[in-house]
Amino acid sequence: MVHQEKDLRELVIKTARSMNALGINVNKSGNVSVRARVGELEGFWITPTGIAYEDLVAQDIVFVALDGLPHEEFAKQRKASSEWLMHAEVYRHRQDVSAIVHTHSVYATALACQDLCIPAFHYMVAVAGGNSIKCAPYALFGSEELAKIAAEALEKENACLLSHHGVLAVGGSLSAALKLAHEVENLAHMYTLTRQLGEPKLLSEAQMQEVMERFKKYGQQ
Template sequence: MSGASEGFRAGEAAQRARDARAQAEMRQQIVDTAREMERLGINQGTSGNVSARWHDGLLITPSGVPCAALSREQIVWMPLDVRDDDPLFEAQRPSSEWRFHRDILRARSDVNAVVHTHSQAATALAIHSRGIPAHHYMVAAAGGNSIRCAPYAIFGSQALSDHALEALHERLACLLAHHGVIALGRDLARALWLANEVEVLAKQYLLACQLGEPPLLSDAQMEEVIEKFKGYGPRK
Protein backbone atom coordinates (compact mmCIF):
# COMPACT_ATOMS: atom_id res chain seq x y z
CA MET A 1 0.00 0.00 0.00
CA SER A 2 1.38 3.39 -0.96
CA GLY A 3 1.85 6.21 1.51
CA ALA A 4 -0.86 8.19 -0.27
CA SER A 5 -3.37 5.34 0.08
CA GLU A 6 -2.52 4.90 3.73
CA GLY A 7 -3.01 8.62 4.30
CA PHE A 8 -6.37 8.56 2.50
CA ARG A 9 -7.60 5.62 4.58
CA ALA A 10 -6.40 7.30 7.78
CA GLY A 11 -8.22 10.47 6.79
CA GLU A 12 -11.43 8.52 6.15
CA ALA A 13 -11.14 6.80 9.52
CA ALA A 14 -10.60 10.13 11.27
CA GLN A 15 -13.67 11.60 9.54
CA ARG A 16 -15.81 8.62 10.54
CA ALA A 17 -14.66 9.05 14.13
CA ARG A 18 -15.54 12.75 14.06
CA ASP A 19 -18.99 11.98 12.60
CA ALA A 20 -19.59 9.32 15.26
CA ARG A 21 -18.68 11.76 18.05
CA ALA A 22 -20.90 14.48 16.55
CA GLN A 23 -23.83 12.08 16.23
CA ALA A 24 -23.37 10.90 19.82
CA GLU A 25 -23.45 14.54 20.94
CA MET A 26 -26.64 15.20 18.97
CA ARG A 27 -28.28 12.09 20.43
CA GLN A 28 -27.40 13.34 23.91
CA GLN A 29 -28.85 16.77 23.12
CA ILE A 30 -32.13 15.07 22.16
CA VAL A 31 -32.15 13.13 25.45
CA ASP A 32 -31.36 16.32 27.40
CA THR A 33 -34.13 18.20 25.56
CA ALA A 34 -36.69 15.51 26.41
CA ARG A 35 -35.67 15.62 30.07
CA GLU A 36 -35.79 19.43 30.14
CA MET A 37 -39.33 19.32 28.74
CA GLU A 38 -40.38 17.30 31.78
CA ARG A 39 -38.45 19.55 34.16
CA LEU A 40 -40.21 22.59 32.71
CA GLY A 41 -43.57 20.89 33.19
CA ILE A 42 -44.51 20.97 29.50
CA ASN A 43 -44.40 17.21 29.12
CA GLN A 44 -44.76 14.09 31.25
CA GLY A 45 -44.26 10.35 31.12
CA THR A 46 -44.08 8.91 27.63
CA SER A 47 -46.00 11.73 25.95
CA GLY A 48 -44.33 14.11 23.50
CA ASN A 49 -41.28 13.57 21.33
CA VAL A 50 -38.18 15.29 19.96
CA SER A 51 -36.28 15.14 16.67
CA ALA A 52 -33.33 16.82 15.00
CA ARG A 53 -32.08 16.85 11.43
CA TRP A 54 -29.02 14.67 10.89
CA HIS A 55 -27.36 14.70 7.45
CA ASP A 56 -29.92 13.25 5.00
CA GLY A 57 -32.22 12.01 7.75
CA LEU A 58 -33.32 12.67 11.29
CA LEU A 59 -32.72 11.46 14.81
CA ILE A 60 -35.89 10.96 16.88
CA THR A 61 -36.90 9.75 20.33
CA PRO A 62 -38.16 6.15 20.51
CA SER A 63 -41.73 5.02 21.14
CA GLY A 64 -42.98 4.53 24.68
CA VAL A 65 -39.81 5.30 26.66
CA PRO A 66 -40.12 7.72 29.64
CA CYS A 67 -37.55 10.49 29.47
CA ALA A 68 -36.03 9.40 32.80
CA ALA A 69 -35.17 6.04 31.24
CA LEU A 70 -34.08 7.45 27.88
CA SER A 71 -30.52 6.90 26.67
CA ARG A 72 -28.78 8.23 23.60
CA GLU A 73 -28.41 4.69 22.25
CA GLN A 74 -32.21 4.47 22.05
CA ILE A 75 -32.51 7.50 19.77
CA VAL A 76 -33.58 6.29 16.31
CA TRP A 77 -32.10 7.44 13.01
CA MET A 78 -34.28 7.36 9.90
CA PRO A 79 -33.94 8.77 6.37
CA LEU A 80 -36.14 11.66 5.29
CA ASP A 81 -37.65 9.45 2.60
CA VAL A 82 -38.62 6.71 5.07
CA ARG A 83 -41.84 4.84 4.25
CA ASP A 84 -44.30 2.91 6.39
CA ASP A 85 -42.96 -0.42 5.13
CA ASP A 86 -39.27 0.42 5.62
CA PRO A 87 -37.33 -2.55 7.06
CA LEU A 88 -35.83 -0.31 9.75
CA PHE A 89 -39.14 -0.50 11.66
CA GLU A 90 -38.53 -4.21 12.20
CA ALA A 91 -35.50 -3.42 14.37
CA GLN A 92 -36.40 0.00 15.83
CA ARG A 93 -39.49 1.70 17.19
CA PRO A 94 -39.33 5.46 16.61
CA SER A 95 -41.92 7.76 18.14
CA SER A 96 -45.41 7.06 16.86
CA GLU A 97 -45.40 10.67 15.60
CA TRP A 98 -42.44 10.13 13.26
CA ARG A 99 -44.56 11.08 10.24
CA PHE A 100 -44.97 14.76 11.15
CA HIS A 101 -41.32 14.99 12.22
CA ARG A 102 -40.26 13.54 8.84
CA ASP A 103 -42.66 15.69 6.85
CA ILE A 104 -41.76 18.93 8.65
CA LEU A 105 -38.02 18.43 8.24
CA ARG A 106 -38.49 17.40 4.63
CA ALA A 107 -40.64 20.44 3.81
CA ARG A 108 -38.87 23.11 5.90
CA SER A 109 -35.23 23.82 5.10
CA ASP A 110 -35.30 26.59 7.75
CA VAL A 111 -35.99 24.04 10.50
CA ASN A 112 -33.52 21.61 12.08
CA ALA A 113 -35.40 20.57 15.22
CA VAL A 114 -38.97 19.62 16.16
CA VAL A 115 -40.37 19.47 19.70
CA HIS A 116 -43.82 18.05 20.45
CA THR A 117 -45.42 18.49 23.90
CA HIS A 118 -48.70 17.90 25.68
CA SER A 119 -48.36 21.04 27.81
CA GLN A 120 -51.47 21.69 29.86
CA ALA A 121 -52.66 25.22 29.06
CA ALA A 122 -51.96 24.98 25.34
CA THR A 123 -53.63 21.57 25.19
CA ALA A 124 -56.66 22.97 27.05
CA LEU A 125 -57.09 25.50 24.23
CA ALA A 126 -56.51 22.77 21.65
CA ILE A 127 -59.29 20.68 23.21
CA HIS A 128 -61.62 23.51 22.16
CA SER A 129 -59.87 23.68 18.75
CA ARG A 130 -58.79 27.21 19.64
CA GLY A 131 -55.48 28.70 18.63
CA ILE A 132 -53.70 31.57 20.38
CA PRO A 133 -54.54 35.00 18.94
CA ALA A 134 -52.48 38.19 19.16
CA HIS A 135 -53.25 38.97 22.81
CA HIS A 136 -49.52 39.56 23.43
CA TYR A 137 -46.74 40.62 21.11
CA MET A 138 -44.74 37.46 21.91
CA VAL A 139 -47.20 35.49 19.78
CA ALA A 140 -45.02 36.80 16.93
CA ALA A 141 -42.19 34.55 18.15
CA ALA A 142 -44.04 31.75 16.35
CA GLY A 143 -43.78 33.70 13.10
CA GLY A 144 -47.15 35.36 12.62
CA ASN A 145 -50.15 37.13 14.14
CA SER A 146 -51.54 33.92 15.67
CA ILE A 147 -50.64 30.39 16.64
CA ARG A 148 -53.05 28.20 14.69
CA CYS A 149 -54.75 25.03 15.86
CA ALA A 150 -54.66 22.13 13.40
CA PRO A 151 -57.82 19.98 13.06
CA TYR A 152 -57.99 16.71 14.95
CA ALA A 153 -56.67 13.46 13.52
CA ILE A 154 -55.59 10.35 15.38
CA PHE A 155 -52.01 10.39 16.71
CA GLY A 156 -49.33 8.98 14.44
CA SER A 157 -51.44 9.30 11.29
CA GLN A 158 -50.58 10.84 7.96
CA ALA A 159 -53.74 12.95 8.29
CA LEU A 160 -52.34 14.50 11.48
CA SER A 161 -49.07 15.26 9.72
CA ASP A 162 -50.91 16.88 6.80
CA HIS A 163 -53.00 19.03 9.16
CA ALA A 164 -49.89 20.06 11.11
CA LEU A 165 -47.99 21.09 7.99
CA GLU A 166 -50.89 23.32 6.94
CA ALA A 167 -51.16 24.93 10.38
CA LEU A 168 -47.38 25.49 10.38
CA HIS A 169 -47.38 27.30 7.04
CA GLU A 170 -45.21 30.39 7.61
CA ARG A 171 -45.24 29.56 11.33
CA LEU A 172 -42.85 27.98 13.82
CA ALA A 173 -45.50 26.58 16.17
CA CYS A 174 -49.03 25.26 16.15
CA LEU A 175 -51.52 23.52 18.39
CA LEU A 176 -53.05 20.15 17.55
CA ALA A 177 -56.75 19.78 18.35
CA HIS A 178 -57.40 17.47 21.32
CA HIS A 179 -53.69 16.70 21.43
CA GLY A 180 -50.89 19.20 22.11
CA VAL A 181 -48.22 21.46 20.61
CA ILE A 182 -45.57 21.38 17.89
CA ALA A 183 -42.68 23.86 18.05
CA LEU A 184 -39.89 24.22 15.50
CA GLY A 185 -36.45 25.76 15.60
CA ARG A 186 -33.14 26.14 13.86
CA ASP A 187 -31.77 23.98 16.67
CA LEU A 188 -33.06 22.03 19.66
CA ALA A 189 -32.53 24.86 22.13
CA ARG A 190 -34.63 27.24 20.04
CA ALA A 191 -37.42 24.70 19.49
CA LEU A 192 -37.56 23.92 23.21
CA TRP A 193 -37.62 27.61 24.09
CA LEU A 194 -40.54 28.18 21.71
CA ALA A 195 -42.48 25.18 23.03
CA ASN A 196 -42.23 26.64 26.53
CA GLU A 197 -43.13 30.13 25.27
CA VAL A 198 -46.28 28.74 23.63
CA GLU A 199 -47.33 27.30 26.99
CA VAL A 200 -46.70 30.67 28.70
CA LEU A 201 -48.78 32.44 26.05
CA ALA A 202 -51.58 29.89 26.43
CA LYS A 203 -51.66 30.46 30.20
CA GLN A 204 -51.77 34.24 29.71
CA TYR A 205 -54.60 33.93 27.21
CA LEU A 206 -56.66 31.64 29.44
CA LEU A 207 -56.21 34.00 32.39
CA ALA A 208 -57.13 37.04 30.28
CA CYS A 209 -60.26 35.25 29.05
CA GLN A 210 -61.53 35.12 32.64
CA LEU A 211 -62.04 38.89 32.41
CA GLY A 212 -63.84 38.61 29.07
CA GLU A 213 -62.68 38.31 25.48
CA PRO A 214 -59.19 39.89 25.46
CA PRO A 215 -58.43 42.85 23.21
CA LEU A 216 -55.99 41.88 20.48
CA LEU A 217 -53.12 43.60 18.74
CA SER A 218 -53.87 44.54 15.15
CA ASP A 219 -52.26 42.87 12.13
CA ALA A 220 -50.25 46.05 11.55
CA GLN A 221 -48.97 46.03 15.14
CA MET A 222 -48.00 42.38 14.86
CA GLU A 223 -46.23 42.98 11.54
CA GLU A 224 -44.19 45.65 13.30
CA VAL A 225 -43.21 43.15 16.01
CA ILE A 226 -42.33 40.46 13.47
CA GLU A 227 -40.08 42.90 11.63
CA LYS A 228 -38.40 43.94 14.87
CA PHE A 229 -37.81 40.30 15.82
CA LYS A 230 -35.67 39.85 12.69
CA GLY A 231 -32.84 41.74 14.36
CA TYR A 232 -33.47 40.38 17.86
CA GLY A 233 -31.15 38.05 19.77
CA PRO A 234 -27.52 36.97 19.42
CA ARG A 235 -25.80 36.85 16.03
CA LYS A 236 -23.86 33.72 15.17
Protein backbone atom coordinates in the same frame (compact mmCIF):
# COMPACT_ATOMS: atom_id res chain seq x y z
CA MET B 1 -18.83 11.33 12.43
CA VAL B 2 -19.59 8.76 15.14
CA HIS B 3 -18.96 11.43 17.78
CA GLN B 4 -21.25 13.86 16.04
CA GLU B 5 -24.05 11.29 15.87
CA LYS B 6 -23.70 10.44 19.55
CA ASP B 7 -23.72 14.14 20.43
CA LEU B 8 -26.93 14.70 18.50
CA ARG B 9 -28.58 11.76 20.21
CA GLU B 10 -27.43 13.03 23.61
CA LEU B 11 -28.91 16.43 22.75
CA VAL B 12 -32.25 14.80 21.88
CA ILE B 13 -32.25 13.12 25.32
CA LYS B 14 -31.27 16.36 27.07
CA THR B 15 -34.09 18.22 25.29
CA ALA B 16 -36.65 15.51 26.13
CA ARG B 17 -35.66 15.65 29.81
CA SER B 18 -35.79 19.47 29.75
CA MET B 19 -39.43 19.29 28.57
CA ASN B 20 -40.30 17.48 31.79
CA ALA B 21 -38.12 19.77 33.94
CA LEU B 22 -39.87 22.82 32.42
CA GLY B 23 -43.25 21.26 33.16
CA ILE B 24 -44.37 21.22 29.53
CA ASN B 25 -44.57 17.47 29.25
CA VAL B 26 -45.97 14.71 31.42
CA ASN B 27 -44.63 11.14 31.26
CA LYS B 28 -43.83 10.13 27.68
CA SER B 29 -46.56 11.96 25.77
CA GLY B 30 -44.20 14.30 23.89
CA ASN B 31 -41.40 13.63 21.45
CA VAL B 32 -38.27 15.33 20.16
CA SER B 33 -36.25 15.08 16.95
CA VAL B 34 -33.25 16.66 15.26
CA ARG B 35 -32.38 16.65 11.55
CA ALA B 36 -29.30 14.58 10.70
CA ARG B 37 -27.44 12.83 7.94
CA VAL B 38 -26.04 9.34 8.44
CA GLY B 39 -23.79 8.35 5.56
CA GLU B 40 -25.80 9.10 2.43
CA LEU B 41 -29.11 9.08 4.23
CA GLU B 42 -30.93 12.26 5.15
CA GLY B 43 -33.26 11.95 8.07
CA PHE B 44 -33.59 12.71 11.75
CA TRP B 45 -32.92 11.31 15.21
CA ILE B 46 -36.10 10.92 17.23
CA THR B 47 -37.08 9.71 20.72
CA PRO B 48 -38.30 6.10 20.83
CA THR B 49 -41.78 5.06 21.81
CA GLY B 50 -42.53 3.81 25.33
CA ILE B 51 -39.28 4.57 27.21
CA ALA B 52 -39.23 7.05 30.10
CA TYR B 53 -36.93 10.00 29.34
CA GLU B 54 -34.89 9.47 32.51
CA ASP B 55 -34.02 5.94 31.33
CA LEU B 56 -32.93 6.93 27.80
CA VAL B 57 -29.38 6.33 26.59
CA ALA B 58 -27.94 7.43 23.22
CA GLN B 59 -28.50 3.99 21.65
CA ASP B 60 -32.24 4.27 22.29
CA ILE B 61 -32.61 7.26 19.97
CA VAL B 62 -33.94 6.15 16.59
CA PHE B 63 -32.79 7.25 13.13
CA VAL B 64 -35.62 7.71 10.62
CA ALA B 65 -34.77 8.35 6.95
CA LEU B 66 -36.66 11.22 5.31
CA ASP B 67 -37.88 8.87 2.59
CA GLY B 68 -39.74 7.03 5.37
CA LEU B 69 -38.47 3.67 4.12
CA PRO B 70 -36.92 1.00 6.34
CA HIS B 71 -33.14 0.81 5.78
CA GLU B 72 -31.24 -2.33 6.65
CA GLU B 73 -28.52 -0.59 8.66
CA PHE B 74 -31.17 0.69 11.09
CA ALA B 75 -33.22 -2.52 11.27
CA LYS B 76 -32.18 -3.33 14.85
CA GLN B 77 -33.13 0.01 16.35
CA ARG B 78 -35.83 0.68 18.88
CA LYS B 79 -39.27 1.60 17.58
CA ALA B 80 -39.56 5.32 16.79
CA SER B 81 -42.09 7.60 18.46
CA SER B 82 -45.61 7.03 17.13
CA GLU B 83 -45.50 10.59 15.73
CA TRP B 84 -42.47 10.05 13.45
CA LEU B 85 -44.59 10.63 10.31
CA MET B 86 -45.47 14.13 11.53
CA HIS B 87 -41.79 14.94 12.11
CA ALA B 88 -40.80 13.54 8.68
CA GLU B 89 -43.46 15.57 6.86
CA VAL B 90 -42.43 18.82 8.56
CA TYR B 91 -38.72 18.25 7.71
CA ARG B 92 -39.66 17.51 4.09
CA HIS B 93 -41.66 20.75 3.84
CA ARG B 94 -39.35 23.06 5.76
CA GLN B 95 -35.69 22.94 4.76
CA ASP B 96 -34.94 25.63 7.37
CA VAL B 97 -36.17 23.45 10.25
CA SER B 98 -33.50 21.48 12.10
CA ALA B 99 -35.40 20.38 15.19
CA ILE B 100 -38.94 19.61 16.32
CA VAL B 101 -40.47 19.47 19.80
CA HIS B 102 -43.96 18.04 20.35
CA THR B 103 -45.74 18.20 23.70
CA HIS B 104 -49.16 17.85 25.30
CA SER B 105 -48.46 20.83 27.59
CA VAL B 106 -51.53 21.51 29.71
CA TYR B 107 -52.77 25.03 28.83
CA ALA B 108 -51.92 24.87 25.13
CA THR B 109 -53.63 21.49 24.88
CA ALA B 110 -56.69 22.76 26.78
CA LEU B 111 -57.08 25.53 24.16
CA ALA B 112 -56.55 22.98 21.36
CA CYS B 113 -59.30 20.80 22.85
CA GLN B 114 -61.69 23.73 22.31
CA ASP B 115 -60.30 24.30 18.77
CA LEU B 116 -59.03 27.70 19.90
CA CYS B 117 -56.00 29.40 18.36
CA ILE B 118 -53.87 31.87 20.36
CA PRO B 119 -54.66 35.27 18.84
CA ALA B 120 -52.66 38.50 19.14
CA PHE B 121 -53.66 39.14 22.77
CA HIS B 122 -49.97 39.63 23.72
CA TYR B 123 -47.05 40.83 21.58
CA MET B 124 -45.02 37.64 22.27
CA VAL B 125 -47.45 35.67 20.08
CA ALA B 126 -45.30 37.01 17.21
CA VAL B 127 -42.42 34.83 18.45
CA ALA B 128 -43.93 31.94 16.46
CA GLY B 129 -43.71 34.05 13.29
CA GLY B 130 -47.29 35.21 12.73
CA ASN B 131 -50.21 37.23 14.11
CA SER B 132 -51.63 34.20 15.86
CA ILE B 133 -50.67 30.65 16.78
CA LYS B 134 -53.02 28.51 14.70
CA CYS B 135 -54.88 25.43 15.82
CA ALA B 136 -54.61 22.75 13.12
CA PRO B 137 -57.71 20.55 12.60
CA TYR B 138 -58.04 17.20 14.35
CA ALA B 139 -56.67 13.96 12.89
CA LEU B 140 -55.78 10.64 14.51
CA PHE B 141 -52.38 10.60 16.29
CA GLY B 142 -49.63 8.92 14.28
CA SER B 143 -51.64 9.14 11.05
CA GLU B 144 -50.51 10.40 7.64
CA GLU B 145 -53.44 12.79 7.72
CA LEU B 146 -52.14 14.40 10.92
CA ALA B 147 -48.65 14.62 9.39
CA LYS B 148 -50.05 16.53 6.38
CA ILE B 149 -52.22 18.81 8.53
CA ALA B 150 -49.30 19.63 10.83
CA ALA B 151 -46.91 20.40 7.95
CA GLU B 152 -49.54 22.66 6.39
CA ALA B 153 -50.09 24.55 9.66
CA LEU B 154 -46.34 25.11 9.95
CA GLU B 155 -45.88 26.27 6.37
CA LYS B 156 -45.04 29.82 7.47
CA GLU B 157 -45.00 29.76 11.25
CA ASN B 158 -42.82 27.92 13.76
CA ALA B 159 -45.49 26.68 16.15
CA CYS B 160 -49.07 25.49 16.06
CA LEU B 161 -51.63 23.80 18.26
CA LEU B 162 -53.05 20.44 17.18
CA SER B 163 -56.77 20.08 17.80
CA HIS B 164 -57.66 17.67 20.66
CA HIS B 165 -53.97 16.76 20.87
CA GLY B 166 -51.16 19.20 21.77
CA VAL B 167 -48.43 21.49 20.44
CA LEU B 168 -45.81 21.37 17.72
CA ALA B 169 -42.82 23.75 17.78
CA VAL B 170 -39.92 23.85 15.33
CA GLY B 171 -36.64 25.72 15.07
CA GLY B 172 -33.13 25.94 13.72
CA SER B 173 -31.87 24.02 16.76
CA LEU B 174 -33.18 21.80 19.55
CA SER B 175 -32.84 24.64 22.07
CA ALA B 176 -34.79 27.03 19.81
CA ALA B 177 -37.63 24.50 19.32
CA LEU B 178 -37.71 23.77 23.07
CA LYS B 179 -37.77 27.48 23.97
CA LEU B 180 -40.63 28.05 21.56
CA ALA B 181 -42.68 25.12 22.91
CA HIS B 182 -42.17 26.56 26.40
CA GLU B 183 -43.20 30.05 25.26
CA VAL B 184 -46.34 28.68 23.55
CA GLU B 185 -47.34 27.09 26.86
CA ASN B 186 -46.69 30.39 28.71
CA LEU B 187 -48.82 32.27 26.19
CA ALA B 188 -51.57 29.64 26.37
CA HIS B 189 -51.60 29.98 30.17
CA MET B 190 -51.81 33.79 29.98
CA TYR B 191 -54.45 33.65 27.26
CA THR B 192 -56.59 31.26 29.31
CA LEU B 193 -56.44 33.67 32.29
CA THR B 194 -57.10 36.67 30.03
CA ARG B 195 -60.24 34.98 28.68
CA GLN B 196 -61.47 34.50 32.23
CA LEU B 197 -61.31 38.27 32.78
CA GLY B 198 -63.58 38.97 29.82
CA GLU B 199 -63.39 39.22 26.03
CA PRO B 200 -59.64 39.47 25.26
CA LYS B 201 -58.51 42.73 23.68
CA LEU B 202 -56.29 42.04 20.67
CA LEU B 203 -53.37 43.91 19.14
CA SER B 204 -53.93 45.15 15.58
CA GLU B 205 -52.23 43.69 12.53
CA ALA B 206 -50.07 46.83 12.28
CA GLN B 207 -49.01 46.50 15.92
CA MET B 208 -48.06 42.85 15.41
CA GLN B 209 -46.17 43.74 12.22
CA GLU B 210 -44.21 46.28 14.24
CA VAL B 211 -43.34 43.60 16.82
CA MET B 212 -42.12 41.23 14.12
CA GLU B 213 -39.93 43.97 12.62
CA ARG B 214 -38.47 44.60 16.08
CA PHE B 215 -37.82 40.86 16.61
CA LYS B 216 -35.95 40.72 13.29
CA LYS B 217 -33.82 43.71 14.29
CA TYR B 218 -32.85 42.07 17.57
CA GLY B 219 -32.22 38.73 15.93
CA GLN B 220 -34.67 36.89 18.12
CA GLN B 221 -35.94 34.80 15.26
